[in-house]
Structures are given as C-alpha cells and as structure tokens.
Amino acid sequence: MQNQGIGTWVTRRAQRMCEDVALVFRDQRIGYDALAERIHRLSNALADRGVRAGDRVAYLGNNHPSFLEALFASTALGAIFVPLNTRLAPPEVEFAVDNSGATTLIFHSDLLDLARAGTWSTAARRRIQVGGAPIPGVEDYETVVASGNPDCHDRTVSLEDPAMILYTSGTTGHPKGAVLTHANLTWNCFNALVDYGIGSGERVLLISPMFHVASLSMGALPVLLQGGTVILHERFEPGEVLRTVQTDRVTMLSGVPTTFQMLQEHPDFAATDISSLRHLTCGGSAMPTRMLEAYEERGLNFSCGYGMTETAPGATALPPHMSRAKMGSSGLTHFFTDVKIVDPEGRTLPPREVGEIWVSGPNVITEYWRRPEATAETIVDGWFRSGDLGWFDEDGYIYISDRLKDMIISGGENIYSAEVEAAIMQIPEISGVALIGVPDDKWGEVPLAIATREHETAVTADDVIGHLQGRLAKYKIPRDVVFVDDLPRTASGKIRKADLRARYATPAASSEEMSR
Structure with a gap:
C-alpha cells in the first residue's frame, strides 16, 4: 500500500483478524472486518463531499465508535483529524475550529448546543451529526457512512504527514x-508496546475521553495495532467500570488517582473479580501510598509515566514491579525516546542535579499549528523544552521536581493559570490576580484565585465565578476567590506564586483562608 499512515491500521488488521472483535460499545461488538468497511465507507463519503489531503476534520464527541471511525477515515485520506474537548466553553471550541481551519465538523447530538454556539459561525460548514433528530443543513452520520463506497482506496500518505492537531493551552494562556504526525503516533505506539508489554490479547477499557492523547495513543491505538479489543465507556461511572472489568475480562485500565480512588471506595470493589487486569496505569499526579496498598492487596501494581501532548504523549514509563523500589519516580526514558536534564544554558546535567526536562525522538512534535514563534521557543535542535524540572538518579530513573510552574492538574485535566487569570482580569473591578492549585481529596487539587480589588469596589467571589461561567470550561473555574490587599511581587513586578502556594496550598491553610 502507498498509504503508510495510521489510517490503514484497521484495514491491515482486518486482513489478519477478520471477525475478531475490535470495538465494544454498549451492546455492540464490532469486528475488525466490519469496522474496516465502515471506515472505508466514511473515508470515501468524505472524499465525495470534497475532503482532501491536508484538510482538517473536527470531531466533537465523547467516547464512541464514530470517534475512531472518523479518525481512521480522515487520516486514510491524508486529512488532519482535530478532536475537540467536549468540556470546553463555546469560545474555546470556536478558537480551536477557527485556528485549525477545519471545514468539516462531526458532532454528537447530545452536544448540539455546544456545536451551535462554538462552531456555527466558523468555516466548518460541512456538518455531520451522530444520532439525534434531523437538522436542516446537517447530514446524518449513518446516512453519510452508508453512502460511501465500501472499497479501500489506497492514497499516498507518508509517515511525516500531519495526522492530528491537538489543542493544548500554554503558559501564555x-x-x-x-x-x-503519523510517525509521532506510530512511534509512540511502539514505545507503549515495548515498555508496557501490550499484546494481541489485550482488552483495554477506555474510561478517559479519547480527545485526550493519553487515552487515544496509550490505549486505543496500540491495542488496535496489536489486534486487541477496545471497550469504550462514554463517561466514568465506578460501578459500571467494575462490572465491565469482571464481565469482559478487561486486561488494561488507565486513569488518574481520583479514578482509582473512586473504584476502590465503591461498595462493589471487594466482591468484583479483577483478576484479569494485567496493566494498571496512573497519570496526572502522584498515587497516594494508601491507594497503592489497597490495590496491592488485590495483587495489582501500577505503572506510571511522564509525558505531554507534544510527545504523543509518552516520554518515560515506570515498570509496575519498580513502583515500590522507585516510589516517586516517573520511570525510565521510553525505548525509542531520549530525555535529558539541562541547565539554563542547555548543558546536560549529571545525576541528582535538577534542571529542565528536554525530550527528543520520533514521537515528539516538530511544530505547533500556525505558531512559528511558539515552535521556535519550544523546540531547539530537535529537542522539546518541557518547561518542567526534574532529575535522574544513578539508575536512569527520572523524578519530576516541579510541573510547569503555573499549571494545575485537577482530576487529570490541565489548567493553565495564565488563561484563567486573563479571563478574571476582564472584570474592571479586579486589579490583580494569581491562580494556584490547592489540595483536594477528590480531584487532587483545585484552582484557587487570589485577587486584589480596585479601590472602593465591592466585587465578590460570586461575581468572579459568575463572570467565568460560560467563558471557560467548568473545571477551570476557581473553587473560590480570596481577596487580599496586595499580591507578593518580585523586584521586577512578577507575582511570587511560590509565596502564595506556601500560604494557601496546604490543606490546613487553604481551609482556614477560604473560610474567612
């Protein structure tokens, strides 16, 4: 085949696996041959509607077979798939669609209001709805699929061609x-296969949305590449997850600490047969010791890793059998990836010295879409500058000292303070603001805003939160707003967030301050 990209993976697997189950969704069990035919039909139908190589196809929906069908159908054409975070506010969705230049939108009927508010004014005028009642000017997804030719049309796609655009907020907000690229995703899968030992008999349960690269690229793609089975849940519900693990003999499950805490605290946890699980992966933040022990009592160990969207997303992986011996570590560099720790001048540091983490390899991006200045700032001589601090021990295990300094991770979602601060500063009565993360038993941490008012104004925390509702995703909105007379600043005028974290970012401190 001339097509070297990921769009052919299911087709190639169908030749080998035929009726073996590729996807499970609700009561549907879709074989590789049936999935391949649907992908061919959708790909040809999109081509019939004018989608060409390099065009962008946006997708707005939660976990569903149509997500993977649209991904493979688009990339088989050489088009670029743009998955949109369903938790974003309409202006955020609109920015992603506008910036990507997407001309085709596939969306789910339960997200019609968000699609209308966030995309109807964009250039994505070729609209296809999954499910729901007919809408003038919008095609029905199943009708579109049925209209396409079922044959596989081989098109020239190289590994270096773009496959996806994933939007990630930066420190500027x-x-x-x-x-x-197709190569980025392919090599990331190779890393996952080697370092996590993913085999052809895997049954992965995806409970995190596939618009996050970790769920897609560390779960769905490597398992489909190997000919395993992907089980899709639209949303996380602990009881349903436990039932699925037992009845479908799930072998792989990934989540954040909150996920595994809610599973362990569910009344059915102790009685559920989870003996089929071989791969438990936890990311987002550190796993508490008590949680490790609860799963160890059931004979399970966790692997964890470090990475980001720009590394597709894997950079390092900690083997499960080392979770105790190297507690706190994010593991070894992935097999086909390089990581180094550098000083401010870019010089490589020896073990035990803290510096910035740089990542290189065939899984690492080479550009941001239409952002040459951001690309030049972030990618230096083939190395991605993470902005995170860390160090290696003598055995080559990496430890993360600090995240990108202003980033908050709440329930596995990244919150960039600059974006939220900019939205709060739109309020005329606010003279200054800083956003930090404070501990939370359920979500790991939640955002807290510390703000100053303009003189003689009476803006309240409710006013600030009300202003943000509808402008930002709900998980980005501060849990509370604390007003102070002055924000601590450096001599150059920068806010000293370290001072604010020291004061507010402990359970006792945050509880005391927010009760005032």
Missing part, C-alpha cells in the same frame, strides 16, 4: 495546536 493561548491555546496551541500540537501537530502530531
């Missing part, structure tokens, strides 16, 4: 589109 402006979303950036990370361009992931």
